[in-house]
Amino acid sequence: MESGMISVDRWAAGSQAYFLTHLHADHTAGLSAAWRRGPLFCSRLTAKLIPCKFPGFDVSLLRIVEIGTWHSLSLTSPSSRSSVEFVFKAIDAQHCPVALFGDQNFLATEFADLPLLICSVMYLFRGESGCTLHTGDFRWESNSLGTENGRAVLIDALKDQTLDTLYLDNTYCNPQYSFPSREVASKQIVDIIMSHPNDEVVIAIDSLGKEDLLLYISQALSMKIWVWPERLQIMHLLGFHENFTTQTSLTRIRAIPRYSFKTDTLNKLNEFRGPTIGIMPSGMPWAVARKDGNTVGASASHVNEKECSKNPGSCSEIHGLGGNSGNATKYYEVHYSDHSCYSEIQEFIELLRPVNIKGIVSSRSCCINPRYYFGHLCGPEQALWRVQQKLDYEEDLRRAEVAEIKPIADGVSHVSGRKRKNDHMNFFGIRISRVSLLGRLSRGARITSTESCSE
Numbered sequence: 001m002e003s004g005m006i007s008v009d010r011w012a013a014g015s016q017a018y019f020l021t022h023l024h025a026d027h028t029a030g031l032s033a034a035w036r037r038g039p040l041f042c043s044r045l046t047a048k049l050i051p052c053k054f055p056g057f058d059v060s061l062l063r064i065v066e067i068g069t070w071h072s073l074s075l076t077s078p079s080s081r082s083s084v085e086f087v088f089k090a091i092d093a094q095h096c097p098v099a100l101f102g103d104q105n106f107l108a109t110e111f112a113d114l115p116l117l118i119c120s121v122m123y124l125f126r127g128e129s130g131c132t133l134h135t136g137d138f139r140w141e142s143n144s145l146g147t148e149n150g151r152a153v154l155i156d157a158l159k160d161q162t163l164d165t166l167y168l169d170n171t172y173c174n175p176q177y178s179f180p181s182r183e184v185a186s187k188q189i190v191d192i193i194m195s196h197p198n199d200e201v202v203i204a205i206d207s208l209g210k211e212d213l214l215l216y217i218s219q220a221l222s223m224k225i226w227v228w229p230e231r232l233q234i235m236h237l238l239g240f241h242e243n244f245t246t247q248t249s250l251t252r253i254r255a256i257p258r259y260s261f262k263t264d265t266l267n268k269l270n271e272f273r274g275p276t277i278g279i280m281p282s283g284m285p286w287a288v289a290r291k292d293g294n295t296v297g298a299s300a301s302h303v304n305e306k307e308c309s310k311n312p313g314s315c316s317e318i319h320g321l322g323g324n325s326g327n328a329t330k331y332y333e334v335h336y337s338d339h340s341c342y343s344e345i346q347e348f349i350e351l352l353r354p355v356n357i358k359g360i361v362s363s364r365s366c367c368i369n370p371r372y373y374f375g376h377l378c379g380p381e382q383a384l385w386r387v388q389q390k391l392d393y394e395e396d397l398r399r400a401e402v403a404e405i406k407p408i409a410d411g412v413s414h415v416s417g418r419k420r421k422n423d424h425m426n427f428f429g430i431r432i433s434r435v436s437l438l439g440r441l442s443r444g445a446r447i448t449s450t451e452s453c454s455e
């Protein structure tokens with residue numbers, strides 16, 4: 001897309017339309033209450049939170065993008081001065097907050113009565129000048145319903161177009177990074193808290209995000225969680241009125257800003273409020289390589305227990321949970337991440353096969369240009385391969401539809417017609433039985449489904 005038309009999470013002058021993926025500080029640098037440069041497109045929930053983050057913001061500049069719906073926009077080409085039409089769509093990035101307690105979330109089965117929230121989004125742009133996807137920050141957890149839905153939305157939205165440019169969240173684009181799902185990590189954190197039934201607990205969080213984790217803890221332990229006043233305001237804006245408090249006397253669990261999660265803070269709490277443990281949910285500590293050459297992220301448990309030294313800022317590692325640390329303050333690094341790990345990024349790129357790929361994170365020394373690992377999945381040939389896979393898939397669907405379906409006898413369906421090479425077809429990692437496919441297309445004939453999916 002020609003420069004001077006659209007900016008995503010970039011706020012310099014010179015664009016005609018500005019898109020915000022989510023409200024984390026590294027995506028809003030340059031945005032302020034004094035914003036006047038043009039319309040700002042964002043999700044409905046982000047629009048709700050903007051006045052809280054930027055008091056006095058001119059909300060008449062906000063343009064709400066409904067998730068999953070195509071929107072059209074007409075801009076002017078800076079070079080030809082002609083009108084340029086394109087459409088765009090916002091897709092759930094599963095970053096912050098994730099689809100809380102809706103039918104896409106792992107917590108859905110346990111707490112089905114809380115609202116569905118989508119704040120962070122990716123943007124897909126399609127127009128005369130090509131097709132571009134900007135992920136913002138995103139998590140693409142294998143086997144999650146959110147990812148399954150996202151995959152279907154992307155395949156449908158791209159149709160038979162090549163994806164010319166993918167702007168990718170490359171925060172953990174390195175084979176070093178291997179995380180469990182947030183479901184697994186959440187349960188690990190609850191286990192840690194339950195293993196210290198008499199201790200104060202301090203959890204490090206940002207000003208936005210990890211609400212699903214906090215709610216999970218609150219629900220699992222039937223306990224409110226202390227948050228600081230500004231964070232409570234955000235929780236209320238998100239619709240959570242019951243699980244959080246600013247009264248320290250009501251709970252032993254506190255969520256504090258990440259910047260104040262320090263060894264001396266924990267030591268002081270340990271000294272003045274009684275036994276205290278800290279929990280740092282993050283992917284970042286796991287980048288640290290050990291002296292034996294193994295990375296911390298290679299730990300089977302994805303939980304790392306450390307104890308705070310009396311020297312501010314330093315710590316020593318305790319091997320294995322439950323180690324005897326005497327009176328020293330303990331804290332746990334738990335591999336809970338709202339960004340995709342390496343294998344998830346790989347799966348995402350294998351799905352999309354863009355012509356070009358660009359990492360959106362370059363400020364951290366550990367960030368790697370995604371072309372280094374995934375260049376072989378990019379380029380015009382790869383993009384055409386993806387399109388051909390989709391056309392083949394649609395042809396298979398068409399053939400399945402016209403296959404003769406005989407009536408059911410004794411509860412067993414019989415399908416005749418073209419001989420199939422095998423019982424299953426594979427489309428971008430989605431393995432679907434042909435009997436199930438026919439079941440979906442049977443136009444009223446009842447077919448015993450034998451669908452099985454694997455990734």
Ligand SMILES: [Zn+2]
Pocket residue numbers: 022024095096137
């Ligand atoms: Zn973020």
